[in-house]
Amino acid sequence: MFRNLTASFGLLAAVSVAALGLSGCDQSKKQPESKPESQSSAPVQAKTQFGIDYQQFQLKNGLNVLFHIDRSDPVVAVSLTAHVGSAREKEGRTGFAHLFEHLLFLESENLGKGGLDAMSARIGGSGANGSTSRDRTNYYQTVPKDALEKMLWAEADKLGWFINTVTEPVLAKEKQVVKNEKRQSYDNRPYGHTQYVIDRNLYPAGHPYNWQVIGSLEDLQDATLDDVKTFFKRWYVPNNVTLVVAGDFDIEQAKAWVHHYFDEIPAGEPIERAAKQPAVLKQSVRRYYEDNFAQVPALTLAWPSVPRYDSDSYPLAVLREYLSQGKRAPLYRVLVEDKQLTANVSMGAYESELAGQTQLQVQAFEGRDLDAVYDGINAGFALFEKEGIAAKDLERIKAGQEIAFYNGLSSVLGKGFQLAQYQVYTGNAGYASEDIQRLLAVTAEDVQRVYRKYIKGRPFVAASFVPRGQAELALADSQPAQIVEEKIVNGAEESFDASQQAAYAHTPSTFDRSKEPPYGDPAETAVPQVWQAALGDGLQVYGIENDEVPTVDFSLVIDGGQLQERTDLPGVANLTAMMMERGTAKRTPEELETAIQTLGAEISVSAGQGAVRVDVSTLARNFKPVFALVEEMLLQPRWDANELALAKKKVTSQLKSAAAEPNAIARNAFAHLLHGRDSIRGYNPLGTVASVDAITMDDLKAYYKNYLSPSVTRVHVVGAIDQGEFLAAAAPLADHWPAKAVRVPQPQSKPAAPGIYFVDVPGAKQSVLRIGRPAMSALSDDYYPAVFSNYILGGGGFASRLMQQLREGKGYTYGIGSGISAGKTGGSFAIGTGVRANVTAESVALIHEILKDYADTYTGADLDNSRSYLIRSNARAFETASAKLGLLENMSEYGWPADYVRQREAITRAMTVDRVRDIAGEYMDPESMIWLVVGDKQTQLGRLEALGLGKLTLLDEEAPTRMAELSVEE
Known part of the structure; x- marks a missing residue:
């Protein structure tokens, strides 16, 4: 796991991370949740307060x-x-x-x-x-x-x-x-x-x-x-x-x-809390930048607002969500549906201790002028001024904030973070009750008041980011932004020896701190109790009852997904899944979305390489009406033509936006090299720009009719609901969903020949490396031994050799890792990293050396460290709801028993140095690898060729804009 910098705008929610229902110091105990009293679709009101002692x-x-x-x-x-x-x-x-x-x-x-x-x-x-x-x-x-x-x-x-x-x-x-x-x-x-x-x-x-x-x-x-x-x-x-x-x-x-x-660590000088310093803009500021990696224009507006936990931060959170999120949002209605300038509008807060800001971001469709986007934003604001916010919208937004908070508390770490945040920002770890009271007290008048106070007619900063050479798309009257671009200069970085032992004076202590404390009483892995059942004709259900928080999470997995597509028309599964979220025969897209949000639920339908998934998170008290909505979405899709047009525009925009992003290029190019042009596994699940344009509603209906069936469906549930309640709620789905025989194809992959492959991204400040080869399936006897063997190489985070040598030893990268990715019929071994551009060749050479020497240099100490970690880490293997769902999905997909972790512990204890060396020799040999480099051709290609590590192939130079259509120059 890499150290991550937080607080970027993309991570900011429209919600204060409010401890909804969180009670402070020894003031509350958790009470059982009341259960829904009827089959009504109306939400059940909370009757107790959630607390953390x-x-x-x-x-x-x-x-x-x-x-x-x-x-x-x-x-x-x-x-x-x-x-x-x-x-x-x-x-x-x-x-x-x-x-x-x-x-x-x-x-x-x-x-x-x-x-x-x-x-x-x-x-x-x-x-x-x-x-x-x-x-x-x-x-x-x-x-x-x-x-x-x-x-x-x-x-x-x-x-x-x-x-x-x-x-x-x-x-x-x-x-x-x-x-x-x-x-x-x-x-x-x-x-x-x-x-x-x-x-x-x-x-x-x-x-x-x-x-x-x-x-x-x-x-x-x-x-x-x-x-x-x-x-x-x-x-x-x-x-x-x-x-x-x-x-x-x-x-x-x-x-x-x-x-x-x-106790003996001395206090420092007294530290006073810093005074609030709100931003003050006397007039709007407009800046633009020609972005080397952008393929479509984007406009970001920022207004000064309030610090975290300010009384106005609560109605501002509601305002931001109402303006931008969902079918009823004024900005969505104008910019996405009416003017069709973008696929998405987002608003967020950067609320900090001393000041805050509200930001709105629109990534426009290709070639759209940002002046038109700005006019659309103002039209959306005018619509809000005319209509205001309805009481039902206020309540659905609060319900969504409640479920978001509970989901953040599914781990002990999440609970600890919340307590620390209150202590640091307010000086009161028990601030939770005031926090929730302020959120629940927000009125429609409050929302309109903060709009007038902070947004309407107020000065802002506008940042227009446009593709290089398209400055005319920027907001009118914008001045160039002053950004310093780093130049790629080979050999420019200073040298150092991070391996040398430091000489320093030791700090005294009243006792010997050099002795590591012993372990306490053994922590036994707690394997959850799993129940299993069958519904109707083939619908298999796996569940775990858990009442730590009053929520229920479940997944419905329909095997097939992208595997059911043709290579000449990729993206059908993804668009089918998107349409299933966009209305039902009984409800318009807006009505469906409102019904879900009013219940405090999240329902997403997605398509991946091996399955179509329905993933749900809901307040436990509203489970029955939420499941009824899932059944309606699954069995009665609306097939709305306008929504298909919007969905296709959104996917096309995503593909074009990613077309010059080095990590996206590497992901798609590596899949293509690993599987070949004749296997659907080598294609982006979103499809290509050409295939998305060609897909029709009939294609989606045919996919839905032919491949979605309970006979290839697995259901998994974790949360505050017992087996009987779940089966009673799910029974109508089994009754109404007729089963049919479905065969899931397993296309054969034809990987490219081992060697170095290069994709040019001019001016890239880093080179993205993807290195790997086909490997075993998850059902192979080699699978878990390979996971074990990879731990010291690149699976152990900062303890791994790849991380220790490339990051800690050389400073070449922010992070690097390797892993075994496996399914029922096959898998792969892969290494991934981004290295600074001017050490691309050095990084490739070092990784090659590490792989070449790994088997011969693997020691008994490495074996002991791997064994200790992989056994001891099982104590936290099933802590969160998502981890418990993962256990259930592994059981249903691979036929593993509920305590398969015990089998893995037995494999771990039986591993030997020779077994690891055999695995490494077979699956981690550098000469068997595909080496993909995505970076600046002008400065790095020649240096890679000089390594002499095998044939170097330059991939089609149109690859950055063609993505899954990547081809190899002959």
Whole structure:
């Protein structure tokens, strides 16, 4: 798992992450949910309040500690949140907070080299991770409960015994990693600089939100060791940190451990909360940028609004969702349905501690002028001013926010995050009751009031991002945005030796901290109790009853999906699935959407390579009417011609938008190389621009009639509903859905010959690498041994050789991993990464060397580490609802028993060094691989040829715009 930078606009929900129904310190207990009293489609009102009990105390050094007990699984989540983000930086010295997010995982005085990452691999943790925002940085991991003391020891070591281990080589290497992250997340993707343009123009110079959380490449490069240490000593102190422990543990023992490991860390200087600094715009600002990777124009508007948890943030959340989301949304009705300028409108909030902003983004269809989009936005606003918001819309939006919150609490880590967020942003971990009261108190008048106060006629920042050479599509009167483009210069980066042992003075302690604490009482894997049943003629049902939160999640999987398509008309399954979401014979698309949202549910229909899926999440109290809607969607699709036209426009826009995005190009090109032009497996499930244009409604109806049947359908349910309730609700579906024989084809793949394949993306700041070959099926005796064998190579995150050598050793990449992907009839082994452009050849050579040497250098210690992780990590294997659904889907698809995890433990214990070497020799031989490179041909192709690693083939140069139609030059 890679360290990820959060708080980008794309991650922002229209909802405050409000703890709906969350009660504070020892004030509530969870009560059983009332059940629906009738078959009515009306929602059942909640009669109880959902609560999270917690305890809170503070050490003398100021460390805030929060405990939450949850004994549903034998796991504990530990998170450490520092109240410091990019807002505490200074202009010219940006990116420090995010840099520390990285540095704190590497080493500390008593954990030693490899730090928390190395320990996580041994103890079966979820992988130490972290995130940085404008205002806080957090570090977190879920571990088996018997490793709690180890985690507290390690977290204390990071806080009190870390900074001396940061040396010049360590800093130099991590600078390269962070710069790679910036290239991957911002510089090398369409619209990646949008937020930079918005914030640079929304906030004045010197404002702490004027710069991006990740900082600039120049600031990162210029950071000195003294700068870094000064920043740490000021902000990473106990009196600026909140520690949360959530899960299955003994409170008194945990308190004793917290005191033992954290008490002697000295407090820092007093830290005052920063004053609010709202953005003030005197007039609108318009900027445009010709984007190297964009294929269609996009317009983003941003208005100054309010900080997180401000009283106006609640009606603003409702306003944003009502304006933009769904068939009833004024902006959707104008821009998507009436004017057909775009397939989607999104609004979100970037609400931070000191200020906030509301943003609206429209990615237009190819060639559309953004002035027309802007006029459409104003027309949508005028429609809202005329109509207002109806009471039923207000209630359906609140219902959706409720289910979104509950879903965020399905893990102990999610519960811990919520407590920490309240503590850090409000100073009150028990703020939940006020939070929910404010949300539920929002009125239609409030929504109209905040629209007039923050949006109507107010100055904004407009960012027009258009394809290179199409500046005429930008919003009128826009001035060029000032963005610094990095040049690709081979050999430009400084060299360093991150492997050398650092020499530093050790920080004293009252006891010997170098000794890692022992494990506690063993954490036994809790395999959920599974029930199975059959409905009607062949409809198989698998379920797990779980009442941790008052929700139900279920999936209905119809085998076939893309496999039922022809290679000359890909995309039929996807469009069929899209149409099943767009109205029924009884309800218009708008009526169906409203009915689903009013019940606080989410119902999605999708098509993948092997199946058409219906995925549902709902409040448990509304399960019956929600399932009735699922049956209606499945058995009575509307086949609306206008909706098909909109759907085809949306898919075409998606294909064109992705056409110059390096990761999308690599994904499609690699599938084509792995499977060949004669196998549907090698095609994008969305289809091609040409095939989508050619697909008719009759094609969709034929697919629906011929391939969707209960005879190839599996149903899975997890949540606060028992077997009898579910079967009673699902029985009508079995009665009304006639079964027919359906054969799912298994097309044979014909992979390309091993060698290096190159796709040119001019100006790419990173090269995307996809390396792999066909492998075994999930039913093969080699499957799980191969998963085991891959752990040390690239499946173990930061513990793997690929990550250790390419990221930690060389600083070539932000992240790299390898994995076994397998289905019932076949699979593949693949490595994926993005590396900085000027080390493309070096990265390919290093990966080749690692693969070549892997079998011969695999040791008994590697075997022990893999065995420890794969057995111990099973303690958290079934914690979340999605993990439980995964268990059920594996059982139904592969015929595995409910406790197949026990079989895997037996395989793990029986593995030997020789068995791993045999697997590696057969499936991980570099000479058997397809090596795909997507990058800048002008600077990198010749350097790859000079490696002499085999034939290099340049793929069709039209590939970036043709996607699945990729061909190989003869």
